[in-house]
Amino acid sequence: MPDADRPQELPARLLTDPEMINACRVRDFGRVFRLVKTRAGIYPSMIARRCELTPSRVGEVIAGRRQLLHMDVVERIADGLRIPGHMLGLARRTWETPQALVVTEREAPQVAGPEQQPPASLPGPDVDSILALTTRTNLSAATLAAFRSSIEDYWRRDDQHGGEALRPAVVGQLRYVVGLLKESRPPAIQNGLYGIAAELARLTGWTYFDARQYNQARAYFTEALQLAKAIDDRQFMANVLACMSLQATYQDKPADSLALVTAAQDQARSASDTTPRVLSMLSMREAFAHATLGSKTSTHRAITEAHRQFEQIQASDPDPSWVAYFDEPKLIVDTGIAHGRLGEAATAEPLIADALRREAHTNQRGRAFHAFWLARTQLDQGKLDQACHTATQALEPASAVASERVSGHLREFYDQLAPHRQEPVALAFESRLRELLPTVSGSLHP
Template sequence: MTEQSRPQELPARLLTDPEMIKACRARDIASVFRLVKIKAGIYPSMIGKRCGLTPSRVGEVITGRRQLQHMDVIERISDGLRIPGHMLGLARRSWETPQALGVAEREGREEQGPTQQQPVSLPGPDVDSILAVATCTSLSAATLDAFRSSIEDYWRRDDQHGGEALRPAIVGQLRYVVGLLEESRPLTIRNGLYSVAAELARLTGWTYFDARQYSQARTYFTQALQLAKETDDRQFMANVLACMSLQATYQDKPADALAFVSAAQDQARSALGTTPRVLAMLSMREAFAHATLGSRDLTHRAIGDAHRHFEQIQAGDADPSWVTYFDESKLIVDTGIAHGRLGEAATAEPLIADALRREHRANKRGRAFHAFWLARTQLDQGKLEQACQTATQALEPASAVASERVSGHLREFHEDLAPHRDEPVALAFEARLRALLPVVSGSIRP
């Protein structure tokens, strides 16, 4: 097959789209064709040409008047649209392994001479070809460690710059790791891959949550839960449910937030070796849910539980890597935010101010986020000048990170300034806002 006649591959964003994955898994060809048409711009006539079907047959499938279930037709669709075989429940298709690699492997088997070594041909320029080469290598504990190191790096960069630019790489790696699970692996390697895939799915969900794209976030959080369930990792399932609880508070669904965090705590308590740090983090998420509901006593009780668990932390605790961020500064600032959510601004202000002083400067989003909360508690107490100065301090780190969550908070603060809009400090803040965050300022009312 010449380069010109080889079918064009579908966009990676379509192949990793949860709707596409679900349609392929169910062999819902009508939905597959519709998604290919809408999201890849490949119309029925071209779909038919690629898959050996008439345009009218494709139209009948899309409208639900005909179903395609014969295996040979499914294989033609996989090959014609370049849908990886595992997505449709098929064996790896011949085109998924680069031709040059197959030739090099055969030549390697024929050449037995120890002094002659054939150079390995490079894969094609597309990502799937490169990953196909990597898939052929054996996996080890070191491979899993490399995956985990890359996830830690993603989290660091997410703190510094936001997850928008990282998301394609994260989704690509998630897709790759899930593909590795299609092949037979030793149990320890297989469980490790499930753990890595679950962490990547949660990270993807987090980037969508931070972008306030809540439907997509929940899809990936759900996938993370399913992957963690494969290895019965209840602590990690608790972590994902805690993320879903936090998202529910942002969606103004406090009852859902409480239900999610209660489920998270049940999972954590039923797990062996759940550490005090994990329990402290979950208690603080519970405090957020109660505060959003306006339940003062229950919020205070959950805050107390969080501090009690935190005091039980010992140096030798085997904390999961994903909870190590929950240090003393995080405990303090979250305590302040919980009080702030309750409207207890005077209690919240010194706590958030103390934590902000300790915040690492590399964590741009955290500094912007916590400065917003400090400004809000100051404004709630009538400290207009202080509040505007604090909010102005949030603008510089906010401008360095792509986070719709942070931008949304700054819009909220600007709206809260409406009664004071003509005051010099408010005008100065707005001018700085428009200069540093033009995207945010373009969405605020003059």
């Protein structure tokens, strides 16, 4: 964004105004935007451009019809309007430090000690690289099956523990498979390698998305698209575009989300082997995009289509392995979340609760994620005791998985508790939170 479009800072008199300080402290962005408009002359269209929001979203926030809770949106507002990080409960922003005071750390010289030497029983890396040049890897259908089995295992462990620790292994395997693509092979083997590389790139992108590192996620998703396009795997391209659409909803970019999922549906419909389960999943992602835009009619229509497609599923359908997760409990919980995004809490609550009862207990991240959604819908209906009980139950699976996305939903629920923070049930929830997730609780907005 050009510097001319963005002031270096808000007027000091506004930043020191008690009303502005209080509005920032509780993250009441309706008040913040109104104050910025009246005291600094920055109108809603300019706020939208600087904070990477849609003008309609800014208007809804100012009118009190919508809240902004996602952490990445809060960070964009801080950076776009030049609100110091501490006012919004954030870390010091990079632009708050004058360039003249930025110190570049120098790397200490590396002195190899005895403990840094490789074991004598292993050849050095230079020997490994020489041997690799003289060895042609013979691949067969069994080799491809082994690759696919390892990918399925990566996904299982990602569900249980998060992808942070897995990422180095996944990236290493991705680069290894991409290297194998440089050799000439029979078409069936070569196409299989392209598909495996595409899935490894998507998995890497997913681990970055789950960590809320969106630029890196987008780069790997794009690599996955290119690999799938090389073998004209349109169903898989649709899958990657659906992942990118979901990421856009987290970045509060609903127009991008809708464009991406529409492209995904176009790819899927142009493929001759697309199954009803894939189309159902894509319709549900479309519902998420419409719900984030606040369009009830379009959201309900997409939900209806998702259920219609799901009813067409046959046991004999040649579903790709990557869509197997989209079973009936997943359809139901996503339906509830779509209604929740629209503010239809009473409709959403029983759906999410039913799906949670039927979900696999091995998917720690999914259970934590969906439980926080259930707690939010309960709180939206004024069911404080139930909401705190549900959220407390979600803390244990949340503590078992390294997922910034789950932590973000926890923070959003905690922020929603602000008016009830001194109630006994809220205090009990906070106590348990600080016990199980001390690193997350230390970053919560007071």
